[in-house]
Amino acid sequence: MLKSPLVPGKSGMAPLSGLDIYYAQYGQGPHLVLVPGLGVSTWIWDxxxxxxxxxxxxxxxxxxxxxxxDKPEGPYTVSQMAGDLLELLDFLNIPQCHLLGISLGGFVAQEFAIDHPERVNRLVLAATGPGGEAHSPMMPEVMDLLLAKSAAQSPGELLRRKLLLAFTENYMDSPAGEGQIRKRIRDPQPRAAFEAQAAAGSVFDRCRDLGNISAPTLILSGALDPLVPPDNGRYLxxxxxxxxxxxxxxxxxxFFVEDAQRFCNEVMAFLQGE
Incomplete structure (x- = not known):
């Protein structure tokens, strides 16, 4: 697994309407904004x-x-999160960007691209779906595991079971898989905030507006994804x-972490117009 040696050129808290959002910037060139998924933070991009x-x-x-x-009391909505993104781009003086969203972040990216098409150059949607009646849901037992609280198992054991929804067993048995557990233990998300994010995703519905996305779009899905089955990507x-x-x-x-090399190669080729 690659390790990011990069130090942000700029980072801090952006004071938005009613809350502060942490951001970090790296590199130089056209703007690329990365929108994370449920329950993770900026380390997901290492x-x-x-x-x-x-x-x-x-x-x-x-x-x-x-x-x-900030972690305000819920409920949250995807529309709120897209509004946070708009304010963040204004704060950072980013008039237009390539936008990449994963999972819940893909919902946010869709909402943003539909409502603010002039701000998006190219769009990448990974491990995500359309929401609403068009969304192919996860199986009930998958949802139960995702929302399970630690009881008979240790927190680390339960976390590993949950991560097997996202990664293959070979990966989770590797040092990289152990690293995924350590990152989440070091950066625990408060239960109420996790549930507020998850609830926002569960009611997201812009499937009737997908035809209004004008940006060229790359959609990627994991063939064995039990959380967001790949039929969702095909629908998009x-x-x-x-x-x-x-x-x-x-x-x-x-998949975008487990095979980061392939994912980045596909995204780079798309963003550079190939």
């Missing part, structure tokens, strides 16, 4: 920054409720006008 920062000004940030950003490709779909064989929800 393996990607060495690929992107030589070519782009990369902005990472923590969604409301995660990492170093069928309903976003200028889009293409890439199925990542053999991998689960966080």
């Amino acid at each position: 393996d990607h920054l060495p690929h992107f920062a030589p070519f782009f000004t990369v902005t990472t940030f923590d969604l409301r409720g995660a990492g170093r950003s 490709q069928e309903h976003i006008p200028d889009s293409r779909f890439s199925l990542i064989e053999g991998l689960r929800h966080q």
Whole structure:
């Protein structure tokens, strides 16, 4: 697994309407903004920054409720999170950007691209779906495990079981998989904030507006993803006008971490117009 040796060129707290959002910027070039998923913070991009920062000004940030950003009492909505993103871009004087969202961050990226098309150059949606009636749901037992609280098992054992929804067993048995557990133990998300983020994602519904996304769009799904099954990615490709779909064989929800090299190669080729 790659380790990011990069130090942010700029980082801090952006004072938005009613809360502060943590951000960090790396590199130089056209703007690329990375939107994280449920329950993670800026460390999710550690393996990607060495690929992107030589070519782009990369902005990472923590969604409301995660990492170093404020964690107001819920409920949260995806619309709120997209509003936070708009205010953050204005604060950082970013008039237009490439936008990449993973999982819940893909919902935020869709909402933003639909409502603010003039701000998005190219759009990347990974491990995400359309929401609403068009969304292919996870199985009930998968949801139960995702929301389970530690009881008979130790927190580390339960965390490993949850991470097997996102990563293959081979990966979780490797030093890289152990690193994923350590990162989450070091940066625990308050239960209430996790549930507020999850609830926001559960009611997201812009499937009828996908035709209004004007940015060229790359959609990627893990073939074995039990959290956001790949039919969701196919639906996005069928309903976003200028889009293409890439199925990542053999991998689960966080294919973009487990095979960061392939993911970054596909994203770089797309953003550079290939």
